[in-house]
Amino acid sequence: MEAAVSAPTPPPPARSPRRWWVLAALTLSVLTVALDSTVVSVALPTLAGDLGADSAQLQWINGGYLLALSVAMLPIGLLGDRYGHRRTLLAGVSLFGLASLAGTQAGSPGQLIAVRTVLGLAAAMIVPVSMAVLPRVFDADEVPKAIGVWTAATALGMPVGPLVGGWLLSHFWWGSVFLFNVPLFAVALAACLLLLPADPPRGAAPAAPFDVLGTLLSALGITGLVYGTILVPGDGWGDPKVLAGVLGGALLLGLFLAHQRRHPHPLVDIRLFADPRFGWGTLVAVFVNFAVMGILFVVPQYLQAVLGHDAFGTGLRVLPLIAGLMAAAGLSEQLVPRLGARVVVPAGLLVLAAGTLLGAATGSGDGYGYAAVWLAVTGLGFGLAVVPATSLVMASLPAEGSGRGTSLLETVQQVGGVLGVAGLGSLLSAGYLARLRLTGLSGPDAGQARDSVSGADEVAARLARPDLTDTAHRAFLHGMGLALLVCCAIAVAGAVLAALFLPARSAGTGARRAPELATAAPGHGQSPA
16 A cells, blocks of 8 residues: 655745845934934034024934934824824835935024934934834745844944035035935935835724823823933033922832833833733843944044044044944854754843953053954944844744834833943043043133043143143043943843843744745736835
8 A cells, every 4th residue: 555645835925135135224214313312412612603502402403303303203103003104104214305405504503403303303213213114025934134233233323424424425415414314315205105015905994092191191201311411411410490390300200100001002102011022122232222322422433532533534434333233143043943042042132242351441542443453343242242143033933923013122121222322431531530530721711621632622722731642531531431331231231131031032933934025026916115
């Protein structure tokens, strides 16, 4: 009797090469957003002169953007899940391009603050939603690589923004830092229109009521927290406005979380934190973002004020951090399937800690070569930690709620980054002032030297005081060392928590297809739109 012959298993459908073009479109969108978040910082002195902006208005040209970005992400994540990620992303890209065009015509600081606020709103529509699209177009085993490229694009924009801004301002008028965005977003819009998979059809059932109270509580809480931290560099942590903002914001966010637990249709799904992949993966991402945003705040000042590079040269010299991140994205893709996230993520955090420890040991005689080494090590650790952690978070999200999940992740990371810049910036300032020696200076000159190391350099050059230059640079290195030591401690703490609590492997890795792209690929009879 012959044995029954099993029917051969049909091969899986071929992966569409269009998925990489989709990634390119998404990457261009988030890269331009990341560039815009820092490119304007170089233009602030020019804006002060040409538009007559005072220091408070200059602060809110960046602060308005940051507030809108932080506040809008949570409700936009829910709206993206309800009305379609593709529609939301296209609206965000269009709004960003139009607001950038309006920025070139701003004639007053108030108009420019309004434009920057709209740009922050548009960025909130692009960043989390573009991340939520990734699992729809990539198989689970390719999502880490896609996240690595996406993360590198967002990180690349931070140091390259001043580089681009410096070049534009040296050749054109201040509005060029906004006009620069327009052709990039025109290309991004065309690419998204042509390549992104269509949104799933909306169900016939009416949508659940929108959580208006939750939206208000989250908006007010995040506003208070971010507003308070924005004021820290100028007013200090003990200022009543800072305390009111931070403590009031924290209280409102506590009320928001309590409301979310009781609401039948919450703005964010707090139950996601019960999944260790989401909860601990998000915490690790926040730890990493806190440290890296602090590093990106401290290092450009070191490269400019102590080593003497201009904005363009500083942007170039931060690129080893990005090179390390890119190398880690490919390396983590090979290591995580073999070793598991519980090994790779703590290892990455320890590498990040080692890089910041090397940076904290920077001496007054060390040149850029030493900085390039520890920046590359830091970038490698950054990538090895954040890419697998983000992949774990993405693997935990339900398909119907991925926008809410990525918005929650990005919001928490954004607030962590703001706190990192404020906290580490304050520590840098305190360390600088503790070692600064101002003997023989008049009151105004001493005040200028206390404001910043750049101010001290200007005073030293005007008075022919090389001893002041030396003491200011040594004082800055002391403050930078303290800030980097805190980054090191945070990375080590994160490594311990990740080793104890992260799941070893993401459930279902490699088992899920990306159905939209598989059916929308050329030859399957469906338009990509």
